Amino acid sequence: MSWQRNWQAVIERMQLVADSADEQRVLARLSAPGRATVLGFVNAHALNMAALDGGFCKALSAADVLLRDGSGMAILFRRLGQAPGLNTNGTDFIPKLLASYAGRRVAFWGTEAPWLPEAARQCEARYGVQAVSVHHGFDEPAVYEDLARNLQPELIVLGMGMPKQEALAARLASCGVPCVIVCGGAILDFMGGKVTRAPRWLRHLGGEWLYRLAKEPRRLFMRYVVGNPLFLLRTYQFSGRRQKP
Template sequence: MTNPREVLTLIDNIRLIHSDEQRRDLIRSLEKVDRPTILSFVNVHAVNLCWSSATVYDAFRASDVVLRDGIGLSVAMKALGIQPGLNMNGTDFIPLLLQTLPKRRLAVYGTATPWLERARIHLENTTPHIIADMLHGFHPAERYLESARRHRPDVIVLAMGMPRQEEVAVLLRQSLDHPVLIVNGGAIVDFMARRFDRAPAVLQRLGLEWAYRMAQEPRRLYRRYVHGGFRFARNLMLLRRAASARSTGAQAQGV
């Protein structure tokens, strides 16, 4: 178990993006990484996972750049007195990032055939990158490390789902010796392969893409979205108490 103050620290560590210019600045900084660098996305599911597992919490805290993903975390941040900024969900930002970065050697580790091969075709048609390496998402973690050492990609997209991809990302960051951007992408490769469709634009604007996704995969996502939503509501109350206690303590120290 992770305590509320630790989870609050994770939320504090999210890089908030408030404008298109800040988003462009972020992409420019990710273009110039000089060491293994992890980009992660925190949503309601991530917070719930971190709450119940110190190992998962440590994996997220090891990320170099953390972005806010989803309306649930926006609501939570507002309740904590934080302006949440733009929704930087990976389903939109990762394609933008890959299309904007100059030509790179790209590795994709995740999902399964035939979706992985279909994602290759999509990436070859929509980005300037060389596809240096592709592996499905069910190998032991050491297999990805071995392959990344051999192919030395400039960008690695992990599409294994939370929390496995975050844990693999930490292994890669600790073990690789060349500059590489490691992106925790969730279901991004499945979306590229058109295994799943995005919600209609009106549902995206209303913050209801989660409901559309659950309709596509009810058996897998019902527990995450419905049960997880109730868990997060309880966790948010504890986070607000922790934030209030922290503020009171800071004020007492300043007196």
């Protein structure tokens, strides 16, 4: 089945982070990339999209570093007989990466005012980065390519959501600018105060999606209420196929 081939293509590219020491090694690699490097995150929603969209699957699996995001992916890897490691979701991992870029040039592209400039200010204050470009997420790809070439940021944080940011990241990687390009989803909305995070105890239980659904039921209904059961069904089918002799 084509969706299973798409899942396999993404899963084969993923890097599971075993523990905190392993996470530090990933951060060290991303802090000194030497070439254009795309960082992406794979959650249940991403695999649901990849199942139906070959172009998105190709862009997602083209990332240089793909990390596990969320409890749904942990269920999948356990079904495949693999230890899922740490939950390296972007909302927690990206701030750690920003901290490693203190004093360096960072571009923030995505969402819109007033949350975008507030997110950039927060990052400068908290992590000591230098915001060299703050641009909304609704322009044509060529605009961002020109910004990358002209401003030469060392880190680009994209907050445009799937699948737009993954497609743009693949294009930016071909510009020749030696930087890390992060597919950050709603990270700029979180940092800018548009979206609030779930309480820490709920996050530890893997229930942040419930909190987000309660806050934005109309927007997230298809993603969670429909998408989560569909993901679990596909997980059962995919893992069952993999376990056959």
